[in-house]
Amino acid sequence: MEEQRQKSWFSRNWGWVLGGGCLTLIIIVVLFFGSIIFGVSKMFTSSTPYKYAMEQAFTNEEVIAILGEPIESDGIMQGNISLNGDDGEADFRIPIKGPNGEARIVVVAYKDYGEWVYEKLYVQIKETKEAINLLDKGLEGN
The missing domain is CATH 1.20.5 (Single alpha-helices involved in coiled-coils or other helix-helix interfaces)
Structure with a gap:
């Protein structure tokens, strides 16, 4: 066996x-x-630039008139943000949408001695490519 x-x-x-x-x-x-x-x-x-940009876009009458309410973030942001103590840089895009359309918030800013200075802050409407400036005239910092 x-x-x-x-x-x-x-x-x-x-x-x-x-x-x-x-x-x-x-x-x-x-x-x-x-x-x-x-x-x-x-x-x-x-981040402060993100919060400020969203607040400006969500309360802007022109943006509300075009996109409708409620406006909300819609997807993954693109760009970068870097912080180094009291200095930093931000350059990013935030996709947003409302019931009437889509857009993106464009943010270009730098942080100088603890204060954010916004070089560009606008909403670009997807359908028309229209840019709505969110910076107050004469006041570009926060």
Whole structure:
């Protein structure tokens, strides 16, 4: 009689081990990149230039007349913001939408000795490419 050798646990379960390992690795990578995207998004949305730009756009009568109410953020922002103590720079676009259309807020600003100075702050309407200036005449800082 021939004696049959029993396979090792790994030999019998290699598919589950590799499949589970790959799935775990994929989940870890997705969570890692998700946390990076969430962190960057949170950094943008908690910044003074973002809050100021949203406030100016949401209360501007011309923007409200074109987009309708309510106006809300619509998607992923593009651009960058960098802070270094009392100095910094911001150059980004915020997609927004209302019931009547879509637009984006364009923000270009720098922080000098703790104060944000806005070089550009306007809403560009998607359909017409019209630009609505959000900077008060004669007052460009916040």
